[in-house]
Amino acid sequence: MKKIDLRRFDANMKTAEVCAGGGVFWIDADDSRCRLDGFAFRSAGEPFRRLPYSPALPEAVNALAGHTAGGMLTFRTDSRRIRLRARLENHCRMDHMAATGSGGFDLYAGPAGHRRFSGIARFDPAAAEYEILLLEREQGGMEEFQLNFPLYSGIGSLAVGLDEGAVLETPAPWSNPAPVVIYGSSITQGGCASRPGSAFPAMLSRMLDRPFLNFGFSGSGKGEPEVIAAIAAVRTPALFVLDYQANAGSAGIRDTLAGAIDTLRETHPSVPVLIVSRIRWNRERLATGSDFLHDAEAEEAIAYQRTEAERRRAAGDRLVFFLNGESLTGPDWHECTVDGVHPTDLGFHRMAEGLLPVISELLTLTGTHHE
Numbered sequence: 001m002k003k004i005d006l007r008r009f010d011a012n013m014k015t016a017e018v019c020a021g022g023g024v025f026w027i028d029a030d031d032s033r034c035r036l037d038g039f040a041f042r043s044a045g046e047p048f049r050r051l052p053y054s055p056a057l058p059e060a061v062n063a064l065a066g067h068t069a070g071g072m073l074t075f076r077t078d079s080r081r082i083r084l085r086a087r088l089e090n091h092c093r094m095d096h097m098a099a100t101g102s103g104g105f106d107l108y109a110g111p112a113g114h115r116r117f118s119g120i121a122r123f124d125p126a127a128a129e130y131e132i133l134l135l136e137r138e139q140g141g142m143e144e145f146q147l148n149f150p151l152y153s154g155i156g157s158l159a160v161g162l163d164e165g166a167v168l169e170t171p172a173p174w175s176n177p178a179p180v181v182i183y184g185s186s187i188t189q190g191g192c193a194s195r196p197g198s199a200f201p202a203m204l205s206r207m208l209d210r211p212f213l214n215f216g217f218s219g220s221g222k223g224e225p226e227v228i229a230a231i232a233a234v235r236t237p238a239l240f241v242l243d244y245q246a247n248a249g250s251a252g253i254r255d256t257l258a259g260a261i262d263t264l265r266e267t268h269p270s271v272p273v274l275i276v277s278r279i280r281w282n283r284e285r286l287a288t289g290s291d292f293l294h295d296a297e298a299e300e301a302i303a304y305q306r307t308e309a310e311r312r313r314a315a316g317d318r319l320v321f322f323l324n325g326e327s328l329t330g331p332d333w334h335e336c337t338v339d340g341v342h343p344t345d346l347g348f349h350r351m352a353e354g355l356l357p358v359i360s361e362l363l364t365l366t367g368t369h370h371e
Helices: 059-064 200-208 225-232 245-267 282-286 296-314 345-363
Strands: 024-027 035-037 072-077 081-089 106-109 116-120 129-136 143-148 154-163 180-184 212-216 239-243 273-276 320-323
Touching (some): 116 129, 180 225, 200 212, 200 345, 225 245, 245 273, 245 296, 273 296, 296 320, 320 345
Parallel strands (some): 180 239, 273 320
Antiparallel strands (some): 024 154, 035 072, 072 143, 081 154, 106 116
């Protein structure tokens, strides 16, 4: 049978083409008129890393810290067109995750609290570099834009192209610049969102108009003391979220959770800590034929995390909390993943909506005295 070239029948399925013509000026992520978030330890001109490279860190964490999950570039412009030129490094191409999420950027437009999805980097998945048109508006006018970085790729170079003569201004400040720090697994990193802005930390950042630092490490969120110590070095955090059961399992949680909280408390005695158990996995349903039944390992992990939070609160640390992650994806949770484990955009939206009221309340406690 003759192979069908879908692009002949549906123009919307064509790969985005390189922008031709001149009339463009290019800016980089360190332009003083832009705000770069998501890289707490980076200085201008340095690589885009979520954690500094350190031989003390596990090999996997050092490698995955070079992925730019949670990176955001925000700016205001009246340019009618916004172009993007990027070079990927260590792009993880997967059979169950769209390249637009793993190696693409997406663009949101509008003021804080009212941002809307406005553009996506569509490119040849085999390409290491691309230059594309992200947005073309019929009319100009000053507007704020937020560019979300790839979830499963590093960025070797990045430039944003604006119309020659366009105005570029600094964005409005965050309503509160103190970041929420989330540590976890591939789900936290963003697997398998179809685009970066659909990962739940990015959604929560937009909902709360506050920076979120994404320390999700795919398959490698195991609570190692060296990793927790590195994350504890974040300055002025508003909240720590520990969501790493999916990688550590019951045994790993038992071995590391108490020590992780102790490490965070040494540097941040008055910052709330939220422990979140993992979302439901489809295998727990399919293995039993019932609506839902834990496997014994998951049941033990959930119970231990809840008990550890209760123990600390009883001992006087009233800023440690537990949330059962099974509640986050709703009654039709089995429809919320791409592979039975990793959320689709629907799953991530459910997670963000479920976490929003809890995190909003805990943020009101930031800075209260640790008893």
